[in-house]
Amino acid sequence: MNSINEKKFDLTLDNKEFFNAYGRNKKVGMSTLGCRVNQYETEAMAEKFIQEGYDIVNFEDYADVYVVNTCTVTNMGDKKSRQMIHRARKKNNSAVIAVVGCYSQIAPDKVSEIEGVDVVLGTRNKGDVVYWVSRVSYEGKKIVRVNDVLKNKTFEDLKIDEYQKRTRAFLKIQDGCNRFCSYCAIPFARGAVCSKSPDKIIEEVEKLSHNNFKEIILSGIHIASYGTDIDGDWNLLRILQEIDKVKGIDRVRIGSIDPQFFTEGVIEKMSKLEKLCPHFHLSLQSGCDETLKRMNRRYTTSEYEKIVYEIRSAIENASITTDIIVGFPGETEEEFNKTYDFLNRIALSKMHVFKYSRRSGTKAADMPGQVDGKIKDERSSKILELDKKLEKKFMNKFLGYNMDVLYEQEIDNDGTYFEGYTPNYIKVVTRCEKALDLEGKILCTQLESTKDGYIEGKLKKFI
Ligand code: SF4
Structure with missing residues (x-):
């Protein structure tokens, strides 16, 4: 606390400078449940903690603060969210526990009643997590801040400057969903569609390229709706075309996408993008x-099938x-x-x-x-x-093919066993004859034999 307290601060409730600095040198453990959007947002929150002098530690380790980024897509999501809160409490009974995300957005009362929870934030105020964590330490009473996301149509610009992992980066380009599929609670948790501004997306992609990232994954709650809420005739295809021009990034992958995005001519235009990975997660949900x-x-099985065959014939x-x-x-x-x-x-x-x-x-x-x-x-x-x-x-x-594999991580710790993905998202596991550093490298690999859920590969070129 020392120098922070010595400095003269105006201790009004909105003094973020004071509250952000309040927990300096403390340890934070973070846990993420659910989708890629949550993963992105956890990383962005981690960066905010680091910027204010906190150390990020493993969630399983002792920490002064635990952040649980929750999911509510299924009952299991709720259950796991509660389990993580209990786990944090067991690790350190006096830690500050902040619960953020979809479950706390939908059920703030239930979440705040869980023993040990100190801060409850929804889906559109994760960016202020450091402030609220520090403020609860100062005030000593529970804080619940959950906005009405159905009215709030602004994109919360959670930016990541320094990614923890340096191979592929998630980039959240959109939030919210206006579809209201009859089984889904996400529109209630995430609110209406709102898009990140194209300028900011390009700026972030350029920064990632500058920092040597090889692959970016565009994610959102309903990325097919990208641009529908902003001026200038923007849509997912147009932003992909702009990203394709950024030098340095080798691969762009898109997250789960509504089949309805693929209107007349879109697939052909997508096939011309140099960096777009030929991997499409087209959510079907039922074949009846x-x-x-x-x-x-809002599609039929025959419309879905037509898109599948069109993609296959246009994109190798x-x-x-x-x-x-x-x-x-x-x-x-x-x-x-x-x-x-x-x-x-x-x-x-x-x-x-x-x-x-x-x-x-x-x-x-x-x-x-x-x-x-x-x-x-x-x-x-x-x-x-x-x-x-x-x-x-x-x-x-694909057996016998030579394909580029982006190696993401080491499996053993002796530098000889790595896993990565081809552009079309086949998991490849490669054993090297001697210790090498493959992480973050894209290397031509021969696909040799199929195992359960992956292919064993062999490096084509000695590096
Ligand atoms: S499109 Fe996806 S997020 Fe939106 S309501 Fe349907 S399932 Fe939920």
């Missing part, structure tokens, strides 16, 4: 039109992955079988399967025909089994 309608998804080696929900209210055996058959036919390279989770406040929560948990388990297992088969089939197509 009746179920899709109840889900309030394209990988298409998806999310599937099983056991949505009213999903009969016949409807599930339609989904299964559809998935089997379009043969995507990876499927993430979720068992429908009832979210209060959503339309689907009150729908008749809620599906029994055991049936959901069985359906989930069937799709997972299919996924294994299709994933292997997709990977096998």
Whole structure:
């Protein structure tokens, strides 16, 4: 505290300079649940703590402050969020615990009642986390600050200047969603669509390029809506075209995207982008039109299928992955079988399967025909089994190919075993004959044999 307290501060409640500096030299452990947007935001919060003199430590270690960045996409998200809060409390009973993100946005009262929670912030005020953490230490009473995100349409510009990892960087370009799929609580947690300004995106991409990042992943809650809320005729395709011009970045990947983004001509234009990775996570959710309608998804299976084939014919080696929900209210055996058959036919390279989770406040929560948990388990297992088969089939197509792999991390600690990803998101694991430093490098690798969920590779060139 020393010099901070000695300095003359105006201790009005809004004096951020004082409160930000209040916890200098303290340790912060951070935990992230859920999506890439949360990962980005945790990294941005970590940077704010570092800028104010805090040290970031592992969440499992002893810390003075714990930040839990929560998720509420399923009941499991809520449960895990609560577990992380308890875990933090066990590590240090007198630590300041700040809970931020989607779960605290939707259920601030429930979260603030959890023993040990000191600060509760929603989804659009994570940028002030250092201030609130320090202020709670000063005032000694619980702070709950959750804005009405349905009214707040401003993009919270959480910028990252110094990424903790130096290989690929998430860049949040958009927040919020106006779609209101009948099962989803996210629009209530994240609010309306708001986009990061194109100038700021390009500025951040240039900075990442300058700092030697090889890949950036554009993420958001509904990135297909990028630009719809800002002036100047901006959309995702246009921002991708601008990013493509930035020198230095090798790869640009896009996060989960609504199939409806791919209107006439978009795929062809995307195929011309040099840096765009041929990997598209097109969220499908169900392969049955009746179920899709109840889900309030705004496309049909035949429209989805057409997009899949168009992408495959326009973009070489394209990988298409998806999310599937099983056991949505009213999903009969016949409807599930339609989904299964559809998935089997379009043969995507990876499927993430979720068992429908009832979210209060959503339309689907009150729908008749809620599906029994055991049936959901069985359906989930069937799709997972299919996924294994299709994933292997997709990977096998590339055996013998030489592909560029961006090596992200070492698996062992002896410098000889690394994992990374091809542009079309095949995980490659490579063992070297001697200790090397492959992290952050893009290297031509021969794809040799398929294993469970990855391919074993061999470096083509000795480095
Ligand atoms: S598109 Fe649907 S599933 Fe995705 S965030 Fe919006 S409401 Fe939720």
